[in-house]
Amino acid sequence: MGNFRINEKPKSNGEAQAEVPHVLEGQSNFEEANILKLNYLKLVVKESLRVHPPSALIPRESREKCEIYGCFHPEKFQDSSIHFKGSSFEFIPFGGGRRICPSISFAPASIELVLSQLLYHFNWKLANVIKPEFETFGLSCRRKNDSYLIATPLKHFLHERH
């Protein structure tokens, strides 16, 4: 993980949300060209795939609590050559080689599309019920405990509905 920027202070949680209307410049237009400009959101998706790879294949569990290069620190991917296309072997959420996931382009694009719309239309906060983060193992890894979030619609969302 040599070229990760690990000493940089994480930006605020609202960074990914703030970026969306800025990139859309007042239009609620989620075209591919706009999604491509959501740089911070892409870092968040990468970091989520690092912390919670949905397809862990061979399950492993650490015996002790530990923190590897920060718990949630999307900036580590900024200006880093590490990518998930299968040749950065320390980060292969989609696998690599001949059997690499055929959805390697489709899956991140769909995550970015959905996530950017959720951030554009709602403010999000965690409900008070915070359970420890554990995962189940299987064909895909899911949360063991549900995550409770409170979504507050933003003004333009309510306006567009009426």
Ligand code: HEM
């Ligand atoms: C974030 C979402 C996803 C992740 C992280 C992911 C990850 C993976 C991984 C790690 C593998 C094994 C690759 C290897 O053996 O080297 C795989 C295989 C595969 N994935 Fe995905 N996947 C995702 C979404 C999808 C979606 C949406 C589809 C279908 C629409 C899909 C279809 C497949 C198929 C068919 C294979 C088997 C490929 C083969 O063995 O030749 N994946 N995926």
